Amino acid sequence: MPIRIATWNINSLRLRIEAVSRFEKAFRPDVFCFQEIKCREAEFPYAALKAMGYDHFAVNAQKGYHGVAIASRFPLHDIESRDFCDKGEARHVSATVQAEAKGNVSGFQIHNFYVPAGGDVADPETNPKFKHKLQFLEEMQRHFSDDAPSSHAILVGDLNVAPLENDVWSHKALLSVVSHTPQEVERLNAVFESGGWTDPVRRQSPEPERVYTWWSYRSPNWALANKGRRLDHIWIRGALSMLPAETQIVRETRGWDRPSDHVPVLLDLR
């Protein structure tokens, strides 16, 4: 049995806990990473997640906005939440997963990120949110290049950047749209390269195949128009990147009642 990791920007975990349950029944992830949980820790739906078989948690929560969490069937150790950019925002949580497969126990580190969206204007001089986004990515780069790049780890989350031309519905139309500007892409690529990461989603589905994980709520006909972006990512490094890996993007959840605007990304590692 492979180990299955899922990441999903859920856009309010309490509101969509039934969607999480439906997804869990169908896809059974072992380690489930959420972004935009949008609740205080006291409001975190521990009981509902325990009923789905998750007994181990790493939660970095705040009232109303942002918030990330890991729910795991395997024990979690060394739980840390780093306050990137020192703004007091809950955008990162990491843990060591004590995974067990075929009786072999081995650990790997997992980092769960919610990178700032960056506002509307792609100019750090006039838009402090965009400046924050660029600084957040720069701090991520420094953080991971300080590590031993060969250490096995997984990085997941809503990185709010679609780095490749075929990660958006129109490269040309989105070049000046926050999420696909050269400034962000350059910084995300620096995180990826200096950290020694690999991208199993694009290993499986190389360009020019179009891959999206997000469709705006503002498009009434999201499936037909299909103006999506790939904002949600799973990266792996070290010995993990040598393992047989399969990924899935579970687009069908975008068509469920009251959906998140993001869909889950799954990774199976053997």
Next chain:
DNA sequence: ATGGTTGGGGTCCAA
């Protein structure tokens, strides 16, 4: 070029 929708918390901000 413009405006379109959703969620949380509270009468507007973030996405």
